[in-house]
Amino acid sequence: MSENVHAPDLSVNLAGVTLKNPVVAVSGTFGFGREYGEYYDIGRLGAVCVKGITLLPRGGNPPPRVAETPMGMLNSVGLQNPGIDAFLSDELPFLRRFDTAVIANISGNTPEEYARMAEKLGDMVDLIEVNISCPNVKAGGMLFGTDPALAAEVTRAAKRAAGRPVLVKLTPNVTDIAHIALAVKDAGADGISLINTLGGMRIDTETRRPILRMNTGGLSGPAVLPVAIRCVYQVRGLGLPVLGMGGVSTASDAVEMMLAGAHAVGIGSAMFADPYAPMKVLQGLGEFMASHHLTRISELTGGVLPWEA
Ligand code: SIN
Numbered sequence: 001m002s003e004n005v006h007a008p009d010l011s012v013n014l015a016g017v018t019l020k021n022p023v024v025a026v027s028g029t030f031g032f033g034r035e036y037g038e039y040y041d042i043g044r045l046g047a048v049c050v051k052g053i054t055l056l057p058r059g060g061n062p063p064p065r066v067a068e069t070p071m072g073m074l075n076s077v078g079l080q081n082p083g084i085d086a087f088l089s090d091e092l093p094f095l096r097r098f099d100t101a102v103i104a105n106i107s108g109n110t111p112e113e114y115a116r117m118a119e120k121l122g123d124m125v126d127l128i129e130v131n132i133s134c135p136n137v138k139a140g141g142m143l144f145g146t147d148p149a150l151a152a153e154v155t156r157a158a159k160r161a162a163g164r165p166v167l168v169k170l171t172p173n174v175t176d177i178a179h180i181a182l183a184v185k186d187a188g189a190d191g192i193s194l195i196n197t198l199g200g201m202r203i204d205t206e207t208r209r210p211i212l213r214m215n216t217g218g219l220s221g222p223a224v225l226p227v228a229i230r231c232v233y234q235v236r237g238l239g240l241p242v243l244g245m246g247g248v249s250t251a252s253d254a255v256e257m258m259l260a261g262a263h264a265v266g267i268g269s270a271m272f273a274d275p276y277a278p279m280k281v282l283q284g285l286g287e288f289m290a291s292h293h294l295t296r297i298s299e300l301t302g303g304v305l306p307w308e309a
Helices: 084-095 111-121 148-161 177-186 222-238 251-260 277-291
Strands: 012-014 017-019 023-025 047-049 066-069 072-075 101-106 127-131 166-169 191-194 198-201 216-220 242-244 264-267
Touching: 023 277, 066 216, 072 222, 084 101, 084 111, 101 111, 111 127, 111 148, 127 148, 148 166, 148 177, 177 191, 177 222, 191 222, 216 222, 222 242, 222 251, 242 251, 251 264, 251 277, 264 277
Parallel strands: 023 047, 023 264, 047 101, 101 127, 127 166, 166 191, 191 242, 242 264
Antiparallel strands: 012 017, 066 072, 072 216, 198 216
C-alpha cells in the first residue's frame, strides 16, 4: 500500500510572480550574485534582488561607510553601482544562468529617471523594486519615500514605463508606514518591499568624530527585526503583496515575518556574518513545515492570531 505523501510546497506568489521558495537575497547585500555563487548554487534562492542600480554609474560615498553596532551594522554606501547599461550588459546575463527570479532595485534623482530605468529593463527581469528609501543620498532616495505625494509620483512614473510588476521599497523612517504604502498602492504599485534601513549614527569616543564619513547611515541587522515585523504587520490590511525584510537571520525569523503578513522574505545583513544564511533559512523553513504539518508555506502569510478580547 503506497502512502499519499506530498512534497512540501515552498512556492509563493509575489505580485503575480511565482517564486520557487520565499527566500530572497536583499538588495545591497548580495552584489550581483557572483561572490555568493562561489559558496552555493544561487539558483536555489527564490529570488535575487540586485544591488541598487542608477541611470549612471556611481562611486558611492567616501569611507568609512560601514560601522558595527550592537546586533547590527550601519552603512552609508551611497548607491555605488556600475549604472544600468553595465548592469544589463555585464551582470544580468550572469544572473540569468541560474534558475532564480531576478529583481532589479532602481533608484533615481527624479521620477523621470525611474521611468527611464524601468523602460530600459523592459521584461528582462522578473520584478522591479523601486527604491524610494535609501537614507544615504542627497537627492531622491528617502526624500521620495517619506512624502506620500512624491512616493506616489515616483510609483506612477515607474509603473507607466515598466514591463514587469513593480514593488516599491519603503523606509521605516516615517510616522505611519501604512499611509505611504496606501499612497503607492493607489498609484499602481503591484506590491511593496519593507523595510529599508533605519537612520542611525555612531561616534568614536577617542577622536570624537562620527564613525561614518557621512556622519549618519542606515541601520540593519538583527536589531531591526522587531521594527520590520511591526511595519509588515501594519500594512497587512492593504491587500498588497509584501516582500518583508529587515533583520531576518533564521528560519524562525522568516516564519515570524510571514505570519506578520509577508509573502516572501528577504535575507540581507545576515549574509555578511554567514554567507550560507539563506540556505540555512531555506532548510529551516522545510523543517518548520514538516514539524507543523504544513503542506504549503504560503499558508503562513498573515497567519498571526489576535489576542482574545
Ligand atoms: C546604499 O547604497 O547607501 C544603501 C542602499 C539603500 O539603503 O537603499
